[in-house]
Amino acid sequence: MQFWCSARDTAWTWEWTAYPGVWLFIILLGVGLVRWNRAGARRAGTGASSLHPLSVVGLVLLWLALDWPIGALGAGYLASVHMVQFLLIGLLAPAALLAGVTPEAAALTTRSRVIEWLTRPVPALIVFNAIVLLTHLPPVVDGLMSSTLGPVRAQLGSMLIDLLWLAGGVIFWWPILLRHPERPRFVPPLRMLYLVAGLMFSPVMFGLVGFMVNADRPLYGIYELAPPFSGLSSRDDHQLAGVLMSITGATTAFVGLSVIFFRWSKTDG
Amino acid sequence: MRRRAYLLALLTVGLACDRGEAPGRAAAGSFRGVLLSPALEKPDVTFTDFNGEPYNLRLKTAGKVALLFFGYSHCPDVCPLHAANVAAVLKTMPFEERGKIQFLFVTTDPERDTPARLREWLGVFDPGFVGLTAPAEALAQLQVSLGMAPARKEIVPGRDSADYLVGHGAQVLAFGLDNFARVEYPFGIRQEDWAKDLPRLARGEVPSVGNEGAPNRMPDAGPASVPAAPRIEVRVALMAAPVTTTEASVYLVLRNNGDADTLTNVWSPEATGSMIHRTEREGGAMRMVAVESVPVAAGATLEFLPGGTHVMLIGLSRKPDAGESFPLRLRFAKAGEFIIAPMVVAYADLDARLKVQQ
Numbered sequence: 001m002q003f004w005c006s007a008r009d010t011a012w013t014w015e016w017t018a019y020p021g022v023w024l025f026i027i028l029l030g031v032g033l034v035r036w037n038r039a040g041a042r043r044a045g046t047g048a049s050s051l052h053p054l055s056v057v058g059l060v061l062l063w064l065a066l067d068w069p070i071g072a073l074g075a076g077y078l079a080s081v082h083m084v085q086f087l088l089i090g091l092l093a094p095a096a097l098l099a100g101v102t103p104e105a106a107a108l109t110t111r112s113r114v115i116e117w118l119t120r121p122v123p124a125l126i127v128f129n130a131i132v133l134l135t136h137l138p139p140v141v142d143g144l145m146s147s148t149l150g151p152v153r154a155q156l157g158s159m160l161i162d163l164l165w166l167a168g169g170v171i172f173w174w175p176i177l178l179r180h181p182e183r184p185r186f187v188p189p190l191r192m193l194y195l196v197a198g199l200m201f202s203p204v205m206f207g208l209v210g211f212m213v214n215a216d217r218p219l220y221g222i223y224e225l226a227p228p229f230s231g232l233s234s235r236d237d238h239q240l241a242g243v244l245m246s247i248t249g250a251t252t253a254f255v256g257l258s259v260i261f262f263r264w265s266k267t268d269g
Numbered sequence: 270m271r272r273r274a275y276l277l278a279l280l281t282v283g284l285a286c287d288r289g290e291a292p293g294r295a296a297a298g299s300f301r302g303v304l305l306s307p308a309l310e311k312p313d314v315t316f317t318d319f320n321g322e323p324y325n326l327r328l329k330t331a332g333k334v335a336l337l338f339f340g341y342s343h344c345p346d347v348c349p350l351h352a353a354n355v356a357a358v359l360k361t362m363p364f365e366e367r368g369k370i371q372f373l374f375v376t377t378d379p380e381r382d383t384p385a386r387l388r389e390w391l392g393v394f395d396p397g398f399v400g401l402t403a404p405a406e407a408l409a410q411l412q413v414s415l416g417m418a419p420a421r422k423e424i425v426p427g428r429d430s431a432d433y434l435v436g437h438g439a440q441v442l443a444f445g446l447d448n449f450a451r452v453e454y455p456f457g458i459r460q461e462d463w464a465k466d467l468p469r470l471a472r473g474e475v476p477s478v479g480n481e482g483a484p485n486r487m488p489d490a491g492p493a494s495v496p497a498a499p500r501i502e503v504r505v506a507l508m509a510a511p512v513t514t515t516e517a518s519v520y521l522v523l524r525n526n527g528d529a530d531t532l533t534n535v536w537s538p539e540a541t542g543s544m545i546h547r548t549e550r551e552g553g554a555m556r557m558v559a560v561e562s563v564p565v566a567a568g569a570t571l572e573f574l575p576g577g578t579h580v581m582l583i584g585l586s587r588k589p590d591a592g593e594s595f596p597l598r599l600r601f602a603k604a605g606e607f608i609i610a611p612m613v614v615a616y617a618d619l620d621a622r623l624k625v626q627q
Contacts (some may be wrong), residue, residue: 218460221457221459225457233357234354
């Protein structure tokens with residue numbers, strides 16, 4: 001009976017496993033970004049642009065989060081690794097990916113009313129927080145990723161959560177990272193406030209961290225029902241996940257605030 | 270080894286996931302474990318503990334709740350999980366209650382589980398846990414007498430023969446203060462379930478089906494410790510070992526000790542679908558007819574047997590082997606909902622087991 005690790009349908013081993021689907025996804029995403037930038041350049045009549053180094057960083061972060069071992073460990077074994085996945089897929093990778101999108105490419109999106117509305121600061125903040133909350137609710141995590149659903153459905157559930165994180169992260173970072181002549185970014189103080197409200201003092205993140213760190217019992221059945229990992233109890237694992245969310249969320253916000261502040265002061269000076 | 274068909278999944282993200290609940294959830298107010306009917310009497314057996322001392326189960330656990338589990342320390346999943354979760358919950362219980370709970374780990378792998386190994390391994394979880402061993406034949410008999418298939422060694426193809434697995438029952442039997450086990454805890458039981466049930470067991474409460482609301486407290490005197498008849502009594506619960514995960518048949522004999530009632534739903538958190546089938550003769554051929562609900566009169570017995578009405582589970586999450594149990598939930602219009610754990614038996618043994626259990 002080895003049905004505890006939903007990502008692998010077998011007991012965990014440190015034996016390397018290939019995930020060609022992940023590689024294909026990363027390649028397709030990279031190709032998509034290049035084509036998007038090129039389409040923007042064509043429309044604006046500027047020179048063709050290649051993949052920005054920051055977008056490469058974003059793709060690498062995504063690949064690390066989805067491929068072995070983080071992908072498999074996070075999908076069925078350790079809540080703390082699941083949190084690392086969230087931070088990489090939902091927070092860091094989208095920021096890096098969007099930072100590499102040219103203003104000309106960003107201008108292409110103004111034709112879509114849905115994107116236009118979704119990427120306004122207030123809706124973006126609400127959607128991001130709603131996705132973070134939804135994808136961390138124990139019934140949703142256990143309901144989508146539990147191995148009792150069968151390995152294929154558990155993997156599909158896990159991927160759905162990954163995609164929601166990526167979408168949420170892109171929506172969150174869009175208003176403060178993408179710029180184009182038709183839609184200038186909002187003023188730096190409001191951008192800083194946006195980061196504070198979205199990451200540093202987000203009630204959703206605060207609540208989740210509080211539950212993960214202080215709950216008497218592990219929140220997620222899927223990680224509770226994985227055997228203890230080298231002296232790390234399930235509760236320790238959940239607490240570590242909470243601490244990671246808290247520290248990384250605040251650090252990301254702090255770095256973002258610093259970048260916005262110093263650029264703003266430079267411009268004003 | 271399975272690989273993620275990630276791209277395919279991305280293209281078919283339209284998921285329709287039903288919420289499979291963890292096994293072990295009985296109706297509100299009742300115990301979280303799986304109720305055993307009939308109750309199992311604590312066997313009068315003497316093991317050898319990990320200190321080399323004789324360990325008589327009844328004498329050593331008198332006045333305590335004995336959580337009896339058959340497993341092995343090299344187990345990659347179920348054994349460390351049960352041990353870790355029980356240990357985690359015991360740590361949060363008051364000293365007086367904790368002292369009334371004894372976790373007993375009977376090794377099914379004496380070859381590798383030396384006393385020193387057992388002591389060290391169990392000590393990682395809780396120094397109060399006791400490791401036990403018994404001669405192979407006695408151990409096999411004991412497991413059968415407790416309704417489990419004897420543990421068996423499983424050589425994994427491609428792995429060193431010394432690196433074998435042991436197939437064994439995944440449930441923890443909880444013998445109450447009255448020396449009867451009326452509840453067992455299968456794999457999938459969570460810490461919050463243990464945390465609900467252990468203090469109640471330590472206080473001497475007696476689990477029974479349909480005890481929503483008022484706990485059925487065990488009387489102090491001896492004979493009264495036999496539990497009151499539950500509203501729905503599970504007399505037989507067997508699953509024919511399926512050949513694949515496509516489908517499996519479950520056979521039940523249930524007695525309704527309460528008012529007239531209706532079985533409205535049967536399903537398993539480990540199957541994507543379920544149906545109640547009635548076998549009918551049409552012309553010269555037999556055919557299966559799906560049944561929505563099954564009424565059961567007061568005092569009547571409901572029989573789901575081969576050739577008649579039975580439960581069909583579809584799309585199992587795993588292929589259970591003979592000797593394992595498989596969670597099944599029943600919902601009655603009046604008696605409410607509860608979970609049972611039909612034992613999986615080889616198809617060839619089904620008739621014999623049905624006769625014995627009836």
